[in-house]
Amino acid sequence: MTEQQEPHVLIIGAGLTGLFIAHGLQRANIPYTLFEAEEAGTYRSREWTMGVHWGVPLIEKLLPPDLMARVIPEASVDKTLDYVTPPTNGSRIYDGVTGDVLKELVSEGKLIRVSRRKLRGLIAERIEVKFGHRLEEITYDDDKGTATARFTNGTSSTGTTIVGADGPRSQIRSLLFGPAEAAAQPLTGIVHLSSTFSYRDAEKAKFVRTAHPVWSMAIHPEVFAYVCIQDVPNPDKPEDWVYFVFICWMGERDPSLSPEDVMKVAKEKGTKLQEPFRSAIQWIPEDVTFPYVDVSYWVAKSWDSHKGRVTLAGDAAHPMPPYRGQGLNHAVQDAYNFVETMKKIKAGEVAKESSVQEYGEEVAKRGSEETMMSTKNAYMMLAYEDFKESPYMKHGLSKR
Ligand SMILES: Cc1cc2nc3c(=O)[nH]c(=O)nc-3n(C[C@H](O)[C@H](O)[C@H](O)COP(=O)(O)OP(=O)(O)OC[C@H]3O[C@@H](n4cnc5c(N)ncnc54)[C@H](O)[C@@H]3O)c2cc1C
Numbered sequence: 001m002t003e004q005q006e007p008h009v010l011i012i013g014a015g016l017t018g019l020f021i022a023h024g025l026q027r028a029n030i031p032y033t034l035f036e037a038e039e040a041g042t043y044r045s046r047e048w049t050m051g052v053h054w055g056v057p058l059i060e061k062l063l064p065p066d067l068m069a070r071v072i073p074e075a076s077v078d079k080t081l082d083y084v085t086p087p088t089n090g091s092r093i094y095d096g097v098t099g100d101v102l103k104e105l106v107s108e109g110k111l112i113r114v115s116r117r118k119l120r121g122l123i124a125e126r127i128e129v130k131f132g133h134r135l136e137e138i139t140y141d142d143d144k145g146t147a148t149a150r151f152t153n154g155t156s157s158t159g160t161t162i163v164g165a166d167g168p169r170s171q172i173r174s175l176l177f178g179p180a181e182a183a184a185q186p187l188t189g190i191v192h193l194s195s196t197f198s199y200r201d202a203e204k205a206k207f208v209r210t211a212h213p214v215w216s217m218a219i220h221p222e223v224f225a226y227v228c229i230q231d232v233p234n235p236d237k238p239e240d241w242v243y244f245v246f247i248c249w250m251g252e253r254d255p256s257l258s259p260e261d262v263m264k265v266a267k268e269k270g271t272k273l274q275e276p277f278r279s280a281i282q283w284i285p286e287d288v289t290f291p292y293v294d295v296s297y298w299v300a301k302s303w304d305s306h307k308g309r310v311t312l313a314g315d316a317a318h319p320m321p322p323y324r325g326q327g328l329n330h331a332v333q334d335a336y337n338f339v340e341t342m343k344k345i346k347a348g349e350v351a352k353e354s355s356v357q358e359y360g361e362e363v364a365k366r367g368s369e370e371t372m373m374s375t376k377n378a379y380m381m382l383a384y385e386d387f388k389e390s391p392y393m394k395h396g397l398s399k400r
Pocket residue numbers: 012013014015016017018035036037038048049050051052116133134135136165166167168169170171313314315316322324325326327328329330331
């Protein structure tokens with residue numbers, strides 16, 4: 001037994017990572033306080049969808065069973081889909097030149113396609129979030145073995161360990177490494193655009209979904225397209241189904257273009273693809289925009305945990321391009337590992353200083369490997385001739 005203080009964890013950031021950690025600690029009766037920079041009213045604003053595959057068994061261990069049972073009915077993109085059996089527990093990659101299927105991506109178990117907004121809303125239930133608290137600074141008290149988080153609203157809070165789940169532009173990562181070393185790098189040489197909309201026409205919506213009921217991708221020498229169902233409010237009203245379309249190509253943004261001109265360029269790129277990808281892009285309604293999006297990454301390095309008093313989890317530790325659908329799965333692994341570490345500290349089985357440091361070293365190693373693989377995959381999605389050698393073709397959706 002190691003003699004040490006009772007843990008009180010300060011979680012910074014109520015994205016999915018912070019909320020999973022909160023549930024895991026709550027289940028283990030470990031005290032915590034969760035702080036979020038956003039105000040309660042804006043909290044569910046940013047939206048995209050994610051495939052959770054190898055992370056599902058870990059989520060089952062973190063969430064209370066009754067909340068887990070509500071994930072598919074309340075937080076998936078289409079509650080009527082079977083997320084266990086192929087093809088709907090996966091995705092499909094097409095050759096955009098010939099229209100042939102290049103690869104059927106299936107998960108070994110469940111693959112649940114979730115809405116970030118809906119999942120965040122669901123798992124924020126039963127968790128007290130202190131909104132409007134943007135972390136600015138951390139100070140350490142060596143005598144008491146504590147760390148104090150200071151917020152821009154003038155308040156502060158003291159705990160035994162602070163976990164930074166504050167996303168891809170993490171302030172805590174910046175405090176640990178310094179702003180220059182912690183800065184995420186843009187994925188250069190690729191232009192990315194994304195749009196979320198309904199086709200407002202049942203036949204068009206159904207035709208686009210013939211590529212795959214959940215999500216599909218097309219590889220082409222001049223453009224990569226990713227088409228995903230985002231929300232099915234009513235399966236019998238395809239005109240209202242919400243789609244997320246993401247395209248990219250090798251090149252640089254043209255900042256002089258108006259939103260209408262960007263849409264014209266995107267639609268011109270879309271004409272290169274076989275159906276239904278061509279129409280998926282051509283049929284984007286005129287009043288919808290297709291803006292440029294930033295994609296960045298940071299190759300994780302291990303950090304000094306200040307004697308077990310500070311660490312990172314999720315995108316704060318390893319922001320990665322979303323090209324292999326792994327970020328959230330790794331975030332769940334981090335949340336699970338962090339909670340297990342805290343349980344052992346509480347039980348007196350391990351020392352806080354060494355175990356929190358070891359937790360972070362494993363996160364940095366696993367996160368950096370995946371970030372490099374996802375970054376490589378991003379460029380290979382646009383390297384038509386070499387695509388067969390890409391991580392997607394070799395490893396599919398697996399962890400490695
Ligand atoms: C388009 C897209 C598609 C993706 N697809 C997949 C996929 O298919 N599969 C997959 O596994 N992953 C996918 N991902 C990655 C996944 O979305 C992320 O890995 C995951 O959402 C990270 O969650 P997080 O909680 O770590 O970060 P975030 O969701 O960014 O949450 C961080 C939270 O911290 C708060 N915060 C920030 N700064 C502070 C501060 N100083 N003080 C207090 N609070 C702060 C923020 O307001 C936010 O609420 C995708 C990502 C994108 C963008």
